[in-house]
Amino acid sequence: MSNIRKSLVREPIIHISRRTDIPRWHGWLIRCGGVLAGLLLSGLIIFLFFKVNPISAYGSMINGVFGEKWAGKTFYDGFAYSFAWIRDTMILLLIAVGLAPAFKMRFWNIGAEGQILVGAIAAAACMIFLGARVPSGLLLVIMAVAAVAAGAVWGLLPALAKSFWKTNETLFTLMMNYIALLLMEFFVAKWEDPPGSNSISIINRVDKTGWIPPVIEGETFGTSFLVITVLVLIFTTLMYVYLKHSKQGYEIAVVGESENTARYSGISVKKVVVRSMTLSSAICGLAGFFIVAGRDHTISDTTAGGRGFTAIIVAWLAKFNPFVMILIAAFLTFMDYGAKNIATRFNVPNDFSQIITGILLFCILGCEFFINYSVKLDFGRKGGKE
Amino acid sequence: MDQLISLFTTAVTFGTVIMYGAMGEILTEKSGNLNLGVPGIMYIGGIAGLIGSFFYENGNPNAIPFVGMLIALVCAFAAAALAGLLYSFLTITLRANQNVTGLTLTIFGAGFANYFGGSLNTMAGGVGQISVALTSGVFRYSVPALKTIPVAGQLFFSYGYMVYLAIILAIVLNWVISRTSVGLNLRAVGENAATADAAGINVTRYKYLATCIGAGISGLGGLYYVMDYIKGTWANDGNIEALGWLAVALVIFATWKSVRAIWGAYLFGALYWLYNFVPSFIELLNNTFGWSIPPMTRAMQQIIQMLPYVVTIIVLLFVSFRKRKEDQPPASLGIPYFREER
């Protein structure tokens, strides 16, 4: 008898069940734990690779971003890295904010990368062809409108296919990225400057038409990042209000939860899908404009530079809350800058930052599990003994 | 004629990289996991194989080429499968979102490979200085007697063994998926995990295995690119990533059937390189018919390179429009499974 019992009685040791209710602060505590685990792991890697104390490495990251070059430089130069960090945070944030309405609707817009690129192409086209004819202020408006329109068109196609034929939007938007990238290479070849370089040098270098102007005139780095920051933060707030308090935001939430409920309540699902996705991709297009007018002042195949993909992760981790996105975008950009700083210091490839970013994200993604599920270890009834 | 042969061989070589990536992803997606980390996995496979053979060749004065090849193969497969394991652990056990995890894996893989590729370059004394000539030679070896057969030799026998391995693998994979009990169970897991579970299939094990083996196969694509296509060195040119996304596209194009991925891969390869052959084609037309088609600009090349993606979108639209059950993506693609969900 006891033999039979031993062979037949096997009790599961790990019980996993979905948490029904968890205090919000508890969730954030777990997320902080995930970040911490990521930092520890990255620290370990930094230690293994470079044999430096991770704490001093993180210290030098902070220094790198917040003005190691402070001493002996002019005020703005001293803060150049911080400016760049804030500016890049804002650009990443804007893309994530743009993705929010699509994701909240459970529409997987993986195509931000492409939407940024077409937006950038449209903005650059305006700069190149209207630069000499239109005053800078007006040109900026035209560029923004063109970028928004181009991004919108790029998102409209998968949205239409999704709403009429239920075409898989993840795969469709993914393909659109590469078409956009090749379109970018097409225009780079077409508008190349100087001829034969297969690249476009800084557009309107001399008169700076179509550049977002610095707030304080005359400084060398350019406080133009302030304009971007203010505009993006306004957008973030607007998106928060839009998703949380507007009628259209309500519709998005209902469609995302259940299409049947949406139809029941008289919402036209097709209309909401097309409208929200167009809005989403239009904002990504606008981010392309910001990159061209406020950051790169040119276009190339690295204009989007993977931001469209990183922003997906930002939006997802923030659970589509635009304000939380600020924190995550700032953190990821900071780590990216910091890791690049370390890479420069130790004369290793810049790709090091992607490894660090990857590790951090894996940890944060993994920790979500402990927010949604509770794990109970059951050692008491192990094996066949009772 | 030479041009056509050349297009064909380029298409086959290039297509083989994509084919490995796509076959791995087909296996993965059949289990219901949409792994957008394919480019990252191909990167990891490529660099792991290179590192393995580099250290073997450089640390061993009497290195045997064949052993180097085996080491490269095993390293590439194992490292890529390990990346698949990471993805599986996060998405299957920890139920993280598949899209987000896959994209993170692509970021990580690209960084990982280019970091070590760059370090390896430095170690070897500069870009392009990495030499695993012996190993790469095995990868590129083709039987001289066959290769020298006019035309047919060029067309069919001028490649390294991995080209033929890919075809065999595609056929075997197709057979396993459609004709064996393991394949049947796998299809059931990807279509409807709850049903598979109720039928006594260990869903978690199938998902893990399919994803890890699939990742391993995808990783071989990266290895083939490194060893054969760029002849055993490392180039930080983003090509592997582009090929990785083409592999994801090919899965859709082949409607999740590995045999269709064979000619699909060659077609993609041909479309990708078509621009190289358009100028001589135009010349031919102009000479023969006395037309005056202007020569192709560099910009136009990019438009032609778009074709694989455009064709994939058309296939995607067509499949969703026609709604034929057999051509649809696995029904639970991208959806996690948790048994006691209630």
Place this chain on the structure above:
Amino acid sequence: MESTIQFNSGAPAVQMIDITKTFGTVVANNKVSLEIRRGEILSLLGENGSGKTTLMNMLSGIYYPDSGTIMVDGRPVSIRSPKDAFDLRIGMIHQHFKLVDVLTAAENIILGLNEKFVLDLKNVRKTVEEICGRYGFTVDPNKKVYNMSVSEKQTLEIVKVLYRGADILILDEPTAVLTPQETQKLFAVMRNMKEDGKSIVIITHKLHEVMEISDRVAVLRKGEYIGDIATKDTDPQQLTDMMVGRAVSLNIDRPDPVNPVRRLTVTGLTVIDDDGVKKLHNVSFAAMGGEILGVAGISGSGQKELLEAIAGLRIIESGDITYYEPHTGKAVSLLGMNPRDIKRLGVRLAFVPEDRLGMGLVGSMDLADNMMLKSYKKGRLPLTERKSPKQLAEKVVQDLEVVTPSISTPVRKLSGGNVQKVLVGREVEGDPTLLLSAYAVRGLDINTSYTIYRLMTEQKQRGAAVVYVGEDLDVLLELADRILVLCSGQVSGIVDARTTTKEEVGLLMTHLGAMQTEPADDKEVEA
């Protein structure tokens, strides 16, 4: 716990002792002990939500008990997965079929068995034909599941379990989706299997089926084991008492309709669903303000489609739906309108759909936000107005005694009865002139059910036309004023609920044209 009545035939095949299973805070089974004997048909009886399916899911390896022991053939076993269950020769046919759509019948049958590495479908076909021959089924092994009818799928499920050599078969509400003829066929097969020495458990809440097919009945109530009894020693009255805990004297208050006026007419309505199946055929009837029109029929006879068509959620193939305004009597056609259009016309239509969290409410939103599901567009600002939904939520919580931590709790976290109160509460708050409800008391406890009946009657007294789709005939007979009976998507009769009998309605449910003259010509439909 020992059963009260001992049987001399049949040794225990399965013993479940003190089984407890909880989901979060909900106790689905509390120390339940149950015995299944060899060669018997056991009915597991209980209301919706009494824990029948959960208990059986623990036998089939879908769930794992929190505590308690399961013994098979006298040996304690641990069933951690369906595979373990198969190994113990236990097979379950779930209410929602566990079949893979794109595979053939034969492929579904051998799924997970791994008999041979290379599939040998020829052999499978032979065995399947053998099983079919022995028990009297028909299954086409090469047919893809997505081409099968519901009853074909169920047959396939049973064959699948038999193919695996199951000796203990568990059927979860197998007749819910079957026509009476199909049910009889199934019962015949079940008797054949019993003759063959197999143990069969049938989960049901239909008493006449219990009486007809089973040898023994075990009753669960609210997760507790009440007892078991030999079928020949009992009658429906006693079983009902065991099932609900007290004698059912429904005593639903039914005031006479006051001055009924025509509110809605449906003429020649034909509806085809997305799969091209004709769900409603030439349906005509009128609903009056001030009365409750009950709709009866076996499940899947077109009840859902009928209500959804009226509410503007279905594409109508042919026919007309006309609404008459309460005071003016003006006729308005609702044909081709979506819910928004209907609302714009000023028709106060309320609809309590069958799928509460999948259609009527948004599970992740709180009570207040759910209140504005149909009225969120109010006001000219682009922003939503949050104050009145909050007040409304407070009011519903108070009026209907909804148990909830607060009005900012997501409705998904409420219990089934409270979810339904929120839904019905919202729908009746708009003072509807036409109230449609589908299976409004499904899965609810008795008290909540009575609350719902009261609300329906209140609406009727207010002058609303109430269309009440129900599954419990006793309730329909006591609650409704008239009963419309649907059979396979057609109207088989409209009877006066005060004078008709249960038998008459039952007959109409299963026999088309028992009262009506012959239905109109079948027009063939192009898919």
